[in-house]
Amino acid sequence: MAEKSYFWPDVNGDREYTDEDIARLIGYFVGTGIHPTEDQCLHVTPGTGLSVVVNTGRACIEGKGYDNTAPLTLTLPTASGSLPRTDAVVIRRDKATREIHAVILTGTPSSSAPPPSIVRNNEYYDLKIAEIKVVAGATSITQADIKDTRLDSSVCGISVGVLQQVEADSVLDQYTAIFEQWFENLENTLDENQATNLQNNINKLEEKSLSVKTNLTTEDLDDIQTTGIYIQNYTSNATTDRHYPVKASGCLMCVFAEGKAYQYYICQNEGCIWMRRYNSKIWSDWEQIYPSVTSGSNDRGTWIKYPDGTMICSIRRTDQVIETDGIVVTFPQEFADNNYTAVVNVARPYDMVACADCNYTATTNVWFYNLDGSSTAWKMVTYTMIAIGRWK
Known part of the structure; x- marks a missing residue:
């Protein structure tokens, strides 16, 4: 049948409808997404x-609704001992079981660690809804290991009314939380004049109507001088x-x-905030105003990240x-590429060379060798x- 209309009163079984018909109708008004x-x-x-942990929320997948009313814990498979991988957290509609669940998709360990493909x-x-770097x-998993993909319309996206655009505050919950948390700490990081100036800018932003552009594509940010929020x-x-x-x-x-403009850019994954003036x-x-320097540690060592992109990892x-094989050392944080420099000092045993050679082939680990030892034990x-x- 090329044409179909619904819903009509049934007369002797001539107007029967399925769950797919209902889902299709819902899809006319509610898009797929979070x-x-x-x-x-x-x-x-x-x-x-x-x-x-997948926190509370709702989603719609082609007219089928999903509610998560309490924090849901998902356990990841054991990490590889030598290679990183990227897992994914998805909300999956399963027609066979007639259910929708949060599921872990396990990636393949490799030096590049690509995320697993979603299924549609x-x-x-x-x-x-997220990628997890293992x-x-x-x-253990830290917040820095989690990439939020909810706003990426190619794999998830926001579910909005087809006939009405979503409110700005709803779309920007994750950005607003980052910005407010940062602003609460301004007294410790900015002098009085800087803090007052930023507060005045925020007040001006609140006084004006906000325009949300969820499909910002190839625009030059130099050309954006209209008060609003852009994605x-x-x-x-x-x-x-x-x-x-x-x-x-x-x-x-x-x-x-009054002929002047301020732009604040909040990075989705890192949570850092940049600012510039017109x-x-x-x-x-652009000036990175939060955070200025970040650092951390885990069972593999410590690291310091600087706003210009420099990272220093320290391992003991x-x-x-x-002796004849050397050793592969995993960094506490992955480098962006293999153009890093590593210096190894062997403290004990004393018959080994003080500084070993390194093989720079991976972003997650380095192999050092030439320990000047001939033992195979x-x-x-x-x-x-x-x-x-x-x-x-």
Whole structure:
């Protein structure tokens, strides 16, 4: 039948409808994606050990509804001992079981660690809400390991009314939370004049109507001088020649008044905030205003990340090593590429060379060798390593 209309009163069984008919009708009014409700919109956060938590929220998949009314813990498979991988958290519609559930898709360990592909066919339909970076030997997950993909319309996206656009505050919950948390700490990071100036800009932003552009694509940020909030969903569009501060998806807030403008860019995954000014028809350089420097540690060592992209990793360990083979050392954080420099100092045993050679072939680990030992037996080796490269 090429044409079909519904719903009509049934007369002797001549107007029978299925669940697919109902779902199709719902799809006329509600798009597929995450519902921008007042809850946490299925935000994924770290759990205990190798687990993540899918927080409360709702979704719609081709007319089928999904509700998660309490935090849901999902356990990840054991990490590889030598290679990283990327897992994905999806909301999956399963026609065979007639259910929708949150599911972990396990990636394949490799040096590049690509994320697993989502499934969308007649049986399954996936909404990818997060990617999880599982480094080699990981025993826990941090917030830095979680990439939020809810606003990426190619794999998830926001469910909005087909006949009405979504409210700005609903779409931007994750950005607003980052911005408000940062602003609460301004007294410790900004002087009085800077804090007052930023507050005045926020007040101006609140006084004006906000326009949400969920499909910001290839626009040059130099040309955006209208007060409002703008969304860039795709990292590939956020290029320096379009005057983005970093190559990252995120949210742009612009305040324009009396011939002057301020832009604040909030990166989606890192949570960092950049700011620049427009005056006398010239834009200033971008300045990262939060956080200025980040650092952390895990069972593999410590790291410091600087706003310009520099990262320094420090490792001190004692491992069992065969002198003739060397050892593979996993960094506490992955580098953006293999153009880093690593210096290894072997403290014990004393008959080994003080500085070993390194093989720079992976972003997650480095192999050091030439220990000046000929033994094929295992020995306990105490060493320190400093690696300097880029995290972005």
